Amino acid sequence: MFEPGSTPRDPKLIDLELVKQVQNGNKTAFNILVRAHQRGVYAIVFSMVKDHDTADDVVQDTFVKAYKHIDSFEAKSSFKSWLYSIAINTAKNVLKSDSLREMVDFEKVVLHVTPRMSENIEEHELQIVLAEEIEKLPAKQKLALTLRIFDELPFKEIAEIMECPYDTAKANFRHAINSLRKHPRILDAA
Numbered sequence: 001m002f003e004p005g006s007t008p009r010d011p012k013l014i015d016l017e018l019v020k021q022v023q024n025g026n027k028t029a030f031n032i033l034v035r036a037h038q039r040g041v042y043a044i045v046f047s048m049v050k051d052h053d054t055a056d057d058v059v060q061d062t063f064v065k066a067y068k069h070i071d072s073f074e075a076k077s078s079f080k081s082w083l084y085s086i087a088i089n090t091a092k093n094v095l096k097s098d099s100l101r102e103m104v105d106f107e108k109v110v111l112h113v114t115p116r117m118s119e120n121i122e123e124h125e126l127q128i129v130l131a132e133e134i135e136k137l138p139a140k141q142k143l144a145l146t147l148r149i150f151d152e153l154p155f156k157e158i159a160e161i162m163e164c165p166y167d168t169a170k171a172n173f174r175h176a177i178n179s180l181r182k183h184p185r186i187l188d189a190a
Contacts, residue, residue, distance in 0.1 A: 011036075015079035022070050030070070034063055037080060040151055041087045047146045048091040058094055062087040080153075081160040088143070088161065133183050134176075140164075141176035148173050 015036070021029035041062055046055040065086050073082055134142060140162065147158045159169040 012078045016075055019073055019079055030067055037083055045087050045091045058091050062090050077160040081157045084161045133180055137176050140172045144169055144172035145176040
């Protein structure tokens with residue numbers, strides 16, 4: 001692991017080392033993986049299900065599935081990509097089922113465009129418009145946009161998560177951006 005005075009290592013390599021430890025029976029290593037990826041998994045899942053309780057359940061199911069199937073992880077992609085794929089598929093299954101609770105009114109959910117909290121009413125209104133327009137995007141475009149903008153993932157990982165070619169992931173992102181730019185209010189703010 002990281003030692004004081006040494007150069008920080010690539011998180012992907014650290015994940016791979018932790019996965020190997022989990023595969024060898026080290027449960028503590030899995031707890032470290034959970035802590036490292038919990039927020040990102042939650043953000044992706046919530047962007048799909050729009051309900052905090054459902055998102056919590058899906059995140060928990062995601063990590064249970066990842067732990068049960070950790071031996072099937074072959075490191076052909078990053079652990080993060082593999083985990084996000086499990087999360088997305090689990091969320092899709094929940095959305096398909098009739099057991100999904102009443103959804104939260106999307107107008108009450110504010111999608112933060114910037115990391116800081118905005119006190120500016122116009123910016124807040126723009127965030128609501130942006131969130132509404134993102135919600136109208138086709139699922140693949142919305143997912144590519146979320147993974148690229150909010151999770152800051154490279155297109156290679158987005159393609160792995162979406163289980164599509166690199167160029168398709170990039171095209172979905174580009175189409176999402178172009179669709180959002182067509183909205184006059186978003187275009188004026190850009």
